[in-house]
Structures are given as structure tokens and as C-alpha cells.
Amino acid sequence: MKKSVEEDVFIPLYPKSTVEDKSSLRSKFQERRFWSAVKLLSNVVLWDGIVQEDKLRDLGLSKLLNRYLLLNILNTPLGPDNIKKCDKVVACLPERWFQDLKGGSTLPELLNFSQHLLQ
Numbered sequence: 001m002k003k004s005v006e007e008d009v010f011i012p013l014y015p016k017s018t019v020e021d022k023s024s025l026r027s028k029f030q031e032r033r034f035w036s037a038v039k040l041l042s043n044v045v046l047w048d049g050i051v052q053e054d055k056l057r058d059l060g061l062s063k064l065l066n067r068y069l070l071l072n073i074l075n076t077p078l079g080p081d082n083i084k085k086c087d088k089v090v091a092c093l094p095e096r097w098f099q100d101l102k103g104g105s106t107l108p109e110l111l112n113f114s115q116h117l118l119q
Contacts, residue, residue, distance in 0.1 A: 001044055005059050009037050011068050034072045042092040061109035070113055
């Protein structure tokens with residue numbers, strides 16, 4: 001899993017003006033790569049309860065979400081597309097990771113993503 005996250009994930013960052021046209025090749029490529037990384041995130045967290053939680057959180061949240069997915073989400077204009085991306089990421093996260101949290105708090109690895117959701 002570590003090798004896949006470190007070597008197989010590639011989401012190009014193009015200027016917003018380049019990807020605003022959803023029919024452009026760059027925009028389509030960037031979207032395919034994003035959704036491929038979301039699928040990898042969902043596959044990584046499926047190992048919850050089998051692989052050590054700290055290792056999964058490091059791979060899934062620190063490396064995959066914060067390094068790749070969040071950059072793309074932050075560069076997506078606010079609106080339905082951004083909401084869909086955030087919703088799919090949240091759906092990947094195991095509920096068990098949040099059971100012991102106090103109200104209004106989140107996992108340290110999710111602080112930037114949480115701030116984006118609050119906006």
C-alpha cells in the first residue's frame with residue numbers, strides 16, 4: 001500500500017483557468033487521476049482493523065489526503081463538484097476513527113480538510 005501511495009498516485013496541478021473548461025483534456029485527466037486516488041484511499045482504509053491504525057492514518061490521511069487529494073479539492077471552485085469530492089472523501093473514512101473524539105474536534109490529520117469543510 002505504501003508503494004502505491006508513494007509511487008502510483010499522480011494528480012497534476014494545472015492553473016484554474018486551464019481546468020475550468022470541463023471538456024478540456026487537462027481537466028478530464030486531472031479528474032480521472034483524482035477519482036483514482038479517492039478509490040485508493042477507500043481501498044487503504046478497508047484494511048482498518050487488520051493493519052495498525054496509525055499506519056493506515058499515515059498512509060490514507062497524511063500522505064494521500066493531505067498530499068494529493070486536498071490540493072485538488074482546494075483548487076476546485078466552490079460548488080457542486082467540490083461538495084461531491086468532499087463527500088466521497090468523507091465516505092471513505094471509518095467511523096471508528098471518530099468514536100473517541102470530543103464534540104467539535106477532529107483527527108489531527110484532518111485539520112486542513114475540516115477547515116475547508118467549514119468554509
